Amino acid sequence: MKQKIAIAILALVALCALLAPVIAPYDYSRQFRDTPHATASSQFLMGTDDLGRDRLSRLIYATRVSILLAPAAALVSVMLALLLSGFTSLTTLCLSLPWIFLFIILRALMPLNTRPLESILLTFALMGVAGWAWPARIFGASIEQMKQSGWLLQARASGIGSRRIALVHVWPHLRAIAWAQLRVLVPAYILSEASLGLIGLGVAEPLPSWGNLLAELQRPEAVHSNPWVLAPLGLLMIVMICLEQVAP
Amino acid sequence: MKRLALLLALSTTAFGAELRFSISADPKTFDPLHVLDDHSETIRYLTAGVLVRINRVTEKVEPQLAESFKLSPDGRAITFHLRPNLKFSDGTPLNANDVARTMKTALDPKQASPKGDTLRSEKGDPEVQVTSPLDITIRYPAPKPDFERLFDALSIVPAKIEKIPASAGPFYVADYKSGEYVRLARNPNYFMRPALDSIRIDIQPNHDIEVTRFLRGELDLINQVDPTNFDRIPGARSFGPSLDSEFLWFNQAPSATVPAWKRKWFTSTAFRQAISESIHRDDIARIVYRGHAHPAAGPVSPANKFWFNAALKPLAFDAQSASKALASDGFKLDHGVLKDRDGHAVEFSIITNAGNRTREAMAAIIQDDLSKIGIKVNIVTLDFDSLIERIAKTAQYEACLLGFTSVEINPTEQMNVWLSTGANHAWWPREKTPATPWEARIDQLEIAMASDPSRAMRKKALDELQRIVVEQAPIIYLVNPDYLAAISPRVHGAQPVASPPQILWNVESLRLE
Numbered sequence: 001m002k003q004k005i006a007i008a009i010l011a012l013v014a015l016c017a018l019l020a021p022v023i024a025p026y027d028y029s030r031q032f033r034d035t036p037h038a039t040a041s042s043q044f045l046m047g048t049d050d051l052g053r054d055r056l057s058r059l060i061y062a063t064r065v066s067i068l069l070a071p072a073a074a075l076v077s078v079m080l081a082l083l084l085s086g087f088t089s090l091t092t093l094c095l096s097l098p099w100i101f102l103f104i105i106l107r108a109l110m111p112l113n114t115r116p117l118e119s120i121l122l123t124f125a126l127m128g129v130a131g132w133a134w135p136a137r138i139f140g141a142s143i144e145q146m147k148q149s150g151w152l153l154q155a156r157a158s159g160i161g162s163r164r165i166a167l168v169h170v171w172p173h174l175r176a177i178a179w180a181q182l183r184v185l186v187p188a189y190i191l192s193e194a195s196l197g198l199i200g201l202g203v204a205e206p207l208p209s210w211g212n213l214l215a216e217l218q219r220p221e222a223v224h225s226n227p228w229v230l231a232p233l234g235l236l237m238i239v240m241i242c243l244e245q246v247a248p
Numbered sequence: 249m250k251r252l253a254l255l256l257a258l259s260t261t262a263f264g265a266e267l268r269f270s271i272s273a274d275p276k277t278f279d280p281l282h283v284l285d286d287h288s289e290t291i292r293y294l295t296a297g298v299l300v301r302i303n304r305v306t307e308k309v310e311p312q313l314a315e316s317f318k319l320s321p322d323g324r325a326i327t328f329h330l331r332p333n334l335k336f337s338d339g340t341p342l343n344a345n346d347v348a349r350t351m352k353t354a355l356d357p358k359q360a361s362p363k364g365d366t367l368r369s370e371k372g373d374p375e376v377q378v379t380s381p382l383d384i385t386i387r388y389p390a391p392k393p394d395f396e397r398l399f400d401a402l403s404i405v406p407a408k409i410e411k412i413p414a415s416a417g418p419f420y421v422a423d424y425k426s427g428e429y430v431r432l433a434r435n436p437n438y439f440m441r442p443a444l445d446s447i448r449i450d451i452q453p454n455h456d457i458e459v460t461r462f463l464r465g466e467l468d469l470i471n472q473v474d475p476t477n478f479d480r481i482p483g484a485r486s487f488g489p490s491l492d493s494e495f496l497w498f499n500q501a502p503s504a505t506v507p508a509w510k511r512k513w514f515t516s517t518a519f520r521q522a523i524s525e526s527i528h529r530d531d532i533a534r535i536v537y538r539g540h541a542h543p544a545a546g547p548v549s550p551a552n553k554f555w556f557n558a559a560l561k562p563l564a565f566d567a568q569s570a571s572k573a574l575a576s577d578g579f580k581l582d583h584g585v586l587k588d589r590d591g592h593a594v595e596f597s598i599i600t601n602a603g604n605r606t607r608e609a610m611a612a613i614i615q616d617d618l619s620k621i622g623i624k625v626n627i628v629t630l631d632f633d634s635l636i637e638r639i640a641k642t643a644q645y646e647a648c649l650l651g652f653t654s655v656e657i658n659p660t661e662q663m664n665v666w667l668s669t670g671a672n673h674a675w676w677p678r679e680k681t682p683a684t685p686w687e688a689r690i691d692q693l694e695i696a697m698a699s700d701p702s703r704a705m706r707k708k709a710l711d712e713l714q715r716i717v718v719e720q721a722p723i724i725y726l727v728n729p730d731y732l733a734a735i736s737p738r739v740h741g742a743q744p745v746a747s748p749p750q751i752l753w754n755v756e757s758l759r760l761e
Contacts, residue, residue, distance in 0.1 A: 031613070031616050033528075033531050033534075050535070050536075050609055051609060051612055051613065107630070108634065111505075112505075112626065112628050112645060112646060113595060113596070113626050113646075114626070115626065116626070204627050204628065204629075205608065205611065205612045206612060218456075219456065220456055221476065221477065221479075
């Protein structure tokens with residue numbers, strides 16, 4: 001039952017994100033300059049931000065950006081981690097790389113007139129590619145443990161091929177870890193995207209994302225004056241709890 | 249009864265009390281001759297033993313370590329007569345030889361002291377002559393306008409400059425814990441006795457926490473309040489426009505990354521004027537600064553009452569005039585997209601420093617305003633080092649949104665910004681020769697101002713410079729933020745001013761109840 005509710009909620013969130021241009025009351029970039037920092041009202045159900053932009057519309061559009069791209073990037077990381085977990089030295093090397101400097105170099109190489117959508121696609125793609133080493137370390141440790149297990153030795157002794165062992169016997173064990181890693185990486189990537197804004201990557205104005213909406217929480221007075229500032233955090237938590245429920 | 253009242257009054261005025269405030273980062277140096285960052289400058293000011301001090305309220309130069317000073321009639325020399333029995337905080341005597349040595353150290357090219365740069369003149373370094381232990385004459389090869397004011401920023405240093413040097417000022421650095429605090433204690437050897445016994449300067453990078461601590465009574469003042477925090481602080485006050493300004497400029501320097509057709513736009517006065525007229529400065533002041541800023545009229549803030557050209561008025565939003573200017577330069581609207589005479593859609597990027605909420609919001613307003621005349625703007629936020637690298641070295645940018653925190657009341661000190669060969673000549677640093685007649689005229693005015701001893705003539709020249717800058721718009725001035733500060737009611741004697749160090753300028757007179 002819980003799983004069904006979770007699936008329904010996730011489907012609803014995904015539908016809202018996909019139908020953003022239809023259901024959002026306003027364009028996400030429209031500035032109502034006479035009503036900045038407005039509290040919730042019948043005109044603006046969640047109030048407006050510092051520039052008078054409708055918070056609800058921005059949340060709907062941000063969901064569209066984040067709910068598609070963050071899980072996609074996390075999936076890329078987990079898949080790469082599964083493929084490369086056997087290469088321990090490579091994993092260690094990647095873990096020790098100063099990624100932030102590589103991101104800064106990348107920003108320097110990117111043209112300044114990169115459109116917001118291109119920038120965010122590139123950012124999530126990079127996070128997906130750069131983030132594989134952490135789950136790979138966990139997969140590697142788990143595989144090492146399995147290698148010592150009695151059931152694996154027995155399977156080998158019985159003459160079962162490596163491919164069959166991997167797919168039929170090892171994968172069911174790794175699946176749960178992969179799922180857990182996905183759940184860890186999705187919010188991590190959403191928050192990292194906001195941090196990457198500091199070096200000119202991530203989501204540029206006026207495009208909203210959960211990351212840049214969550215960045216508003218750094219200002220306590222914003223929460224105090226309009227509690228709807230917490231809405232992106234609430235939505236993120238709901239989505240993460242639902243993902244937990246639909247886990248196999 | 250009268251005696252009791254007197255005792256009560258004395259007990260509420262805390263001699264030996266400690267003033268507490270915070271700065272957002274560690275000072276980078278305690279060496280007064282090598283100060284570059286704001287936090288080090290705050291410590292330098294509070295510990296500085298200077299020959300003269302500019303009274304920030306009256307703007308007059310007042311004697312400090314020097315009991316008196318005299319300018320020569322030709323405007324080239326100044327003679328200081330020091331107070332007798334001066335000492336550094338460690339008890340070492342201070343005399344004219346210490347002043348001469350400080351001058352020599354500051355002017356030594358090997359020291360690369362920023363204080364030395366301001367003391368030099370176009371015609372060469374000044375000559376320093378000690379005539380007695382209490383008398384010293386400093387002579388320039390050519391007249392240097394207002395040069396007596398420069399000694400407000402020159403702290404007299406001891407013979408041996410330690411990591412934390414002895415001070416000749418009202419306070420000395422008594423304790424420093426990196427990332428935690430700097431504690432200043434009253435200098436017992438200073439020629440006058442400040443009311444405060446000590447000052448504790450906490451290092452607190454988070455402004456929201458700074459506000460919370462002030463509200464709890466743990467801090468006595470906030471020297472600069474962010475406009476977004478202003479309403480949270482009961483008793484926070486606005487002191488009108490500050491000397492600071494926020495502005496936008498286009499990269500006119502030849503650059504590999506700016507296509508030729510875009511450079512053509514950026515070097516067009518009509519284009520720059522149209523951009524300037526299309527920006528709602530009122531909205532930036534009202535929305536971004538929450539009403540705590542004023543639309544800028546030009547390069548000098550109205551807070552700088554003497555040097556501001558009062559004939560200039562803030563540029564109002566005027567879409568019609570902007571369209572007319574663009575049309576005159578061959579631009580036309582095509583299905584809502586502005587195109588130049590060769591059919592290129594007008595699109596450019598604005599870089600600004602990441603993490604600065606007000607600039608990011610300003611950029612979003614400009615982006616929205618310019619979209620209404622068919623211009624697409626891409627906002628790129630960069631870390632400060634990358635930003636400086638692009639604007640000062642590689643010229644890999646199209647437009648930049650930044651601000652200027654003015655320290656000097658005398659804007660003629662901004663020569664490196666306006667002179668075409670200047671390193672900080674924002675739109676085209678270090679031009680070999682002025683690219684336009686108006687830039688050549690600005691050069692002439694700057695050179696005249698650098699040597700003309702007449703304040704009235706310099707004012708006239710600066711008025712013309714301001715007018716040219718507004719007409720040609722090489723830098724598009726947006727707003728002058730207000731100076732906002734918060735002072736606890738237990739602090740007395742404060743006379744906050746718009747120029748740094750704002751509340752702290754008369755620290756000797758501050759006292760606590």
